[in-house]
Amino acid sequence: MSEENLKDQHLTEDQVDEENTEEDTSGFDPEGFDPNMMAGVQEMMAKLQRADELEKEIGDLKGKYARLLADFENYRRRTNQDVLDAQSAGVGKAAEALFPIHDDLDRALQAAQQNPESVLGGIQGVYNNLIRAFEKLGLEQTGKEGEQFDPNFHEALTVVPGEQDDVIVQVYQSGFRIGSKLIRPARVVVSKK
Incomplete structure (x- = not known):
């Protein structure tokens, strides 16, 4: 290419401004849009924004639900453990009340081996102790x-x-x-x- 061709291709600053001005006038004109179409676009933008807000709210609710579910599971485990502990305590209380009767029956059996006639009085005593133990348990x-x-x-x-x-x-x-x-x-x- 010759130098003259390059000069022809090279535009002056005024020429560039003129070309840009011409492009601006032939490009986007917001005033030229249909008002109904602009209202539709604005409505769509508002709906998209609302959708984003709802997605955030759903995320927050999912987090709250997960925490609530975890709290409930912990509560259920603690409650089950409390029930097992209460049952064990009840059995322990009943066993403590019945241990003396066990000991009395053991002594009565040993005495019966040596003197069978003496058993009746011992068994009556054991029975009375059993009734007292039941009463202590609320029976x-x-x-x-x-x-x-x-x-x-x-x-x-x-x-x-x-x-x-x-x-x-x-x-x-x-x-x-x-x-x-x-x-x-x-x-x-x-x-x-």
């Missing part, structure tokens, strides 16, 4: 002869003729309750007129 014996039959606490095995209705005349197996909660029903024979 109340139900189903005694002469007591009024109560289907909430007694199980009638048979009915026999008698002078009064619904009176216990014989006890096959004593029942036990704690307050109004039945632990084991008494198995009894009931009278009917």
